[in-house]
Amino acid sequence: MTQEHATPDAPQVTVRGEGRLDVDPELARFWVTVSARGADRSATLADLTRRNTQVLDLIKAQGAAVEKLETGSFSISPELTRKGRGERVHAYRGRVRVTVELSDFTVLGELVTRLADLDLTSVDGPWWELRPASPAYAEARRLAVEEAVQRARAYAEALGTTLASLLELSDAGPDQLPMPRRAAFAGAAVAYSAEGVGDAAPLDLEPQRQTVTADVVARFTMRPPAL
Template sequence: MTTPQPTPAQEPAVPYGTPDAPRIAVRGEARLEVDPEIARLGITVTARGKDRRAALDDLTRRNTLALDLIKTYGEAVEKVETGSFSITPQLKEGRGERIHAYHGRVHITAELTDFTALGELTTRLADLDLTQVTGPWWALRPNSPAHRQARQQAVREAVQRAREYAEALGTSLAALVELADIGAENTQPPAYPANPGSRMRSAAYGAAEDTTAAPLDLEPQRQRVYAQVNARFTMAPPQL
């Protein structure tokens, strides 16, 4: 019995080129350091009271105070968002379920683009009673031109590397066969790291001092942008 031969459409493609059209496979990489575009602050406002309503009223007042302060900075603040909110009863020690007090908590996120106002706002927020401030977390926008610049630089490096290989063989590139984006990632820290690099906290008890605290001098953290591509080219047959 004769085994049928595969048709031309069934023949597998040659992955490494042919003597008449040799292929070159290279990788292009780019690493950039650029200034951040945004800074995020995490603000946690807390309150306590002997009953639920007192704790809720106090939390509402402190939350409004923090939001009003943030909004006074106008266009310097690009985004303000309220996150988690909780009212938790605190039980007395001993038997039974006797409630001693209620604790309230609300979390706010502020995103700034004007870093000249960042230090002053951070200090003023941290000066509020029962208010915790964490951050800043520096970042780039998802559509930042830095990402495009890194990708383009990675492609140019891949072309240059392939051209150098071809020149070493005494020939030149003929055509681009494939360009694969195998990952381009920004190494900026997450929005809420477990151990933030800087942490500020206001006094938990007592009234704030009459004098305003001096603004913090916050230096923006440079952001690292990384891009990587794989590329395959054909070249003219070299004379070996």
């Protein structure tokens, strides 16, 4: 597209608009890691399967609160020890990692506590997020456009004139999706194994607000000012 050039009869003004919102998160994501270890490969795999089933059943029992439940990785491998001139299998270690996303934060604290109370099970998170199609992104873009128009009008008014038409409106860059935020105390309070937990009270997890930004560039023509 051929860019229109400014002329004395059609002066132009180019401005940048920025939109910024702080909103409540819509999703909480965390990892659950189930482990097993033993001298017999089949027994270790059976323990891992049983514990993984316990975790999945507990999560699925939350019903509609669960937005996503995915198995991220599975491994079972021998631990070798050197004896004499060769190596022998000392034990087998297995692990399954599950990713969980919740949309109902009222069940989050109790769920992660109950999961961490299971044998050889650890929980890591939460990370707070917005959905990719969250209305917050559209609202941030609207605010950015609104600010661009206000800035352009302010320039025109400073010259004693008004805006005539919009020539171009474009993103100044990709919309900045908020980075998933981990609870400030997650490393100490949530990422732990079942050992020694007992009948712990549900964790009190406070959602962290998400920052959404948008930037646009707008170009307008103005009516010729009387300078």
